[in-house]
Amino acid sequence: MNDTNTTKDVKAGCSGTSGVIRSGGNMNNTTNTDTLPKLTCLVTGRSRNSNIKYLEAKALRLGVSLDVVTNSYVSRDALKLLRSGKTIEQVRVELGTAEGFVPSASAIKSEELLRLNGKGKHS
8 A cells, every 4th residue: 555645635634734633723722701601690799701502502401591591690609508408698698799799689589590500400
């Protein structure tokens, strides 16, 4: 078998590269956080970045819209305390709230927050 033909085929598929395949394309391993959806905990007001594919999969799994998932986010620490039976107000006192946070989740039942943020244990 002639190795030259195989090499030409591989190099032709790489369109002018040296044959080295690199994944990603982001050489410094950083993520542009401006494009990531930001979730804000309804209980504590703390925010974190998320991933749109994760949010879409979660909405599909729960049978709700993407807006419901993003607008009903509860942080892991707050969720743990809610599961233990504490009220939303007790969780806020224990964990504190983000500076400038104005609580608005008092009308939402903690059972609904558990259903939307749990891993199917409270559905």
